[in-house]
């Protein structure tokens with residue numbers, strides 16, 4: 001068969017070990033997973049209450065226009081219904097954008113390290129990839145601008161950035177957008193938008209009004225706690241949405257996801273509460289780092305990258321054997337760090353105790 005050459009170099013997604021496997025292997029009673037930036041508190045109770053209502057509809061296709069969800073999101077975000085596109089997770093929106101715009105002979109610009117799906121999809125489409133290293137964990141927007149040319153179809157900006165948790169301040173993002181050519185689509189991935197507490201964060205809805213070449217991606221997988229249902233959305237000018245829509249599969253967001261997302265969106269009190277608890281959780285980790293003189297990235301997300309100045313895999317393994325699954329920085333472009341998802345207060349205290357043990361063992 002004549003496979004695309006470029007996919008031969010790609011590895012299939014490697015799922016981590018299952019909780020049961022880890023339990024058996026290390027003789028543990030309980031495993032706490034702080035590896036995928038999932039909400040440790042789950043989703044709003046309102047979601048579980050409504051889900052049983054959907055059981056009669058297994059045989060029917062979902063609403064391909066996500067009519068009700070569309071109305072709710074339009075009102076919540078403050079855009080019109082024709083400014084929205086829905087995806088099977090924002091992962092799928094990344095795929096749709098890549099599929100619509102990237103191809104051999106054109107290029108795409110992104111930071112590194114950042115969320116890996118931008119590059120992954122760009123490789124599949126055969127576009128040239130221009131990666132600009134982060135500077136102290138931050139997007140180097142000037143350098144990204146410097147490599148944009150008349151063949152640049154998409155530039156990806158992740159804010160807050162995964163895996164660093166850093167965000168782009170309002171002024172910097174505005175001056176960047178003002179200088180990107182109008183023929184280049186800017187994708188602003190705001191998967192962690194709802195966690196942000198920084199004062200100088202921008203208003204991406206206003207930016208979309210101002211820039212006709214900007215699309216913003218958000219998701220129900222993170223603060224809303226619906227990762228398993230797969231639903232994300234993008235908002236942009238209606239011209240961008242109109243251009244992308246034919247690339248979307250007709251029934252890409254299932255009925256449960258649509259129903260759950262509506263309920264989740266309706267419980268903003270829950271979201272606010274999660275944001276506050278996350279902020280307090282981050283403080284637990286900052287205090288730990290300060291106490292042990294470890295450098296870390298101040299985060300606007302629900303995760304923190306901590307530099308142990310040793311092999312990240314070793315820290316990962318130490319924590320794994322003691323019942324905590326994190327992400328080794330090795331796979332994320334920060335080989336001496338680990339990325340920890342902020343858990344509940346108790347979970348944070350638990351993993352901090354194990355990380356302190358690690359520091360003691362290391363010191364002797």
Ligand SMILES: *Cc1c(COP(=O)(O)O)cnc(C)c1O
Pocket residue numbers: 037088089090091092115158161162189191218219220221227230231232
């Ligand atoms: C988790 C994450 C996504 C993907 O979210 P889904 O909606 O679950 O596909 C996208 N971008 C970033 C930066 C993420 O961290």
